[in-house]
Amino acid sequence: MLTVDNISVRRGVSTTLQEVSFSLDPGRTLAVVGESGAGKSTLINAILGLVQCSVGSVSWNGAPVSQCRPALVMQEPRAAFNPRLSLRRSVMEPVVAQNLAVGSDRLATLCRALEVQPDLLDRRPDQVSIGQAQRMGILRALIAAPPLVLFDEPLSALDAVTQKHTARLIADMQEQEGFAALIVTHDLGYAAAFADEIAVLRAGRIEEIATAQSFVEAPQTEYGRMLRDAAFALGALERVA
Amino acid sequence: MTLHVRGLSAERSGQIILHPTNVDFKPGERVGLVGASGSGKSTLGHELVDALRTQGASVAHVPQSPDEALDPLRSMAFHWREAEKALGLALDNERREMLFNALRIEKGDLRKRPWGWSRGMQQRFVTAMALIGVPDLLVMDEPTSALDPVVAAGTMDLLEDYLKDRQTALLLITHDLGLAARRVSRLMVMEAGRIVEDAPTQQFLASPKTRAAKALCAHRNWLELPC
Numbered sequence: 077m078l079t080v081d082n083i084s085v086r087r088g089v090s091t092t093l094q095e096v097s098f099s100l101d102p103g104r105t106l107a108v109v110g111e112s113g114a115g116k117s118t119l120i121n122a123i124l125g126l127v128q129c130s131v132g133s134v135s136w137n138g139a140p141v142s143q144c145r146p147a148l149v150m151q152e153p154r155a156a157f158n159p160r161l162s163l164r165r166s167v168m169e170p171v172v173a174q175n176l177a178v179g180s181d182r183l184a185t186l187c188r189a190l191e192v193q194p195d196l197l198d199r200r201p202d203q204v205s206i207g208q209a210q211r212m213g214i215l216r217a218l219i220a221a222p223p224l225v226l227f228d229e230p231l232s233a234l235d236a237v238t239q240k241h242t243a244r245l246i247a248d249m250q251e252q253e254g255f256a257a258l259i260v261t262h263d264l265g266y267a268a269a270f271a272d273e274i275a276v277l278r279a280g281r282i283e284e285i286a287t288a289q290s291f292v293e294a295p296q297t298e299y300g301r302m303l304r305d306a307a308f309a310l311g312a313l314e315r316v317a
Numbered sequence: 318m319t320l321h322v323r324g325l326s327a328e329r330s331g332q333i334i335l336h337p338t339n340v341d342f343k344p345g346e347r348v349g350l351v352g353a354s355g356s357g358k359s360t361l362g363h364e365l366v367d368a369l370r371t372q373g374a375s376v377a378h379v380p381q382s383p384d385e386a387l388d389p390l391r392s393m394a395f396h397w398r399e400a401e402k403a404l405g406l407a408l409d410n411e412r413r414e415m416l417f418n419a420l421r422i423e424k425g426d427l428r429k430r431p432w433g434w435s436r437g438m439q440q441r442f443v444t445a446m447a448l449i450g451v452p453d454l455l456v457m458d459e460p461t462s463a464l465d466p467v468v469a470a471g472t473m474d475l476l477e478d479y480l481k482d483r484q485t486a487l488l489l490i491t492h493d494l495g496l497a498a499r500r501v502s503r504l505m506v507m508e509a510g511r512i513v514e515d516a517p518t519q520q521f522l523a524s525p526k527t528r529a530a531k532a533l534c535a536h537r538n539w540l541e542l543p544c
Contacts, residue, residue: 111465111467111468112436112465205354205355206354207354232462234354235353235354235492236353236492236493236494236495236533236536236537237353237492237532237533237536238353238354239536240536240539241536243539262465262466263466263539264466265495265538265539266539268539269539270539302467303466303467305470306466306467306469306470306471307466309470309473309474309499310461310466310469310470310473310493310495310496310499311493311494311495311496311497311498311499311537312466312495312496312539313538313539314538
């Protein structure tokens with residue numbers, strides 16, 4: 077289980093995360109929503125240990141998170157890969173870095189599940205579509221079977237149909253592999269459809285955290301209501317009559 | 318005035334990316350142009366702007382990101398003056414105040430450079446600039462995708478209020494049918510460089526005809542996805 081215990085992150089004189097606490101069980105999905113600058117990416121960086129928490133701690137089953145080798149799926153699929161390397165080499169990097177014995181059958185299984193054509197693995201990132209590149213990003217994240225996967229706006233670079241297809245693939249993979257998923261997104265429609273819980277982050281603080289259904293039906297804070305109503309206004313969510 | 322464009326087309330590196338296309342807009346009409354990435358939506362938008370300007374129509378274009386419209390080294394006042402000059406208009410503080418009030422950016426400091434304004438205010442400023450010349454057509458290319466949902470919804474609401482009862486037609490280019498369906502009365506669907514469907518919004522949503530339109534309709538709502 078991921079435990080984020082009262083963490084704060086300071087940058088210079090400003091505080092980008094303040095007293096953030098939550099936990100996330102294996103197989104569950106937490107969506108973190110909020111405006112730009114709310115601290116969503118800082119939260120991911122703090123969990124990964126890429127920024128230092130001034131107070132508080134982050135752990136996986138009581139041990140430092142780095143020991144569970146969490147994976148990250150980034151927002152811009154093509155920019156997430158080294159443009160000079162073949163996708164196959166990039167996808168296998170976690171296996172090489174962790175010195176794991178991952179057979180070709182694992183790669184083939186994931187390719188099938190994520191609808192990645194194996195021959196595209198021999199191309200470079202700019203030689204595949206954005207949708208394919210993002211599926212390869214997910215493939216790279218999952219190849220070493222991590223128990224925790226962090227997704228930083230994983231769908232925002234994709235078009236509407238590809239977004240929903242990719243979201244379904246992520247959910248199917250989670251069901252098969254059982255990883256805990258923390259998804260940072262500004263798309264409340266995605267969060268409502270695929271997350272178990274939604275956390276609203278604003279100015280570095282978690283304003284509310286609730287099950288997806290109860291958040292959509294009745295946000296508890298004014299800002300939560302603004303976010304929910306904006307999603308209605310933009311057509312990301314449909315009002316239930 | 319009613320706008321008619323015939324035979325729009327485009328090719329890059331010998332490949333046709335926009336097949337010959339006809340488009341019409343009635344005064345004040347709200348039209349959505351939807352389709353997948355790479356279907357040719359933005360290309361059609363650019364070609365449309367060029368063709369209509371050649372015909373002498375007044376057309377304004379709001380790009381996806383305010384970064385594409387604003388020079389980071391110039392003040393907001395400079396951008397406003399440039400836009401007025403480009404349209405051959407005299408400086409008019411009253412007009413500026415009216416547009417700033419309509420888009421709720423009246424508190425923005427014009428002496429600042431774009432990065433001194435929030436992203437949402439930058440996008441509203443660009444939208445206000447586009448409305449200076451009372452265009453016959455306003456082309457908005459993915460106007461919300463670079464913004465937070467709260468800011469994006471606010472910008473669209475303000476724009477809708479401003480355009481109400483005005484003659485400016487709107488072309489909303491987006492990959493998001495959910496957004497377009499709430500804002501336009503007619504929807505055009507693009508696939509592989511062609512408009513494959515063009516129908517009133519309600520009729521389109523009730524009975525999409527083509528494969529591309531059916532896919533968009535099936536993926537319109539997150540909570541009702543096909544399994």
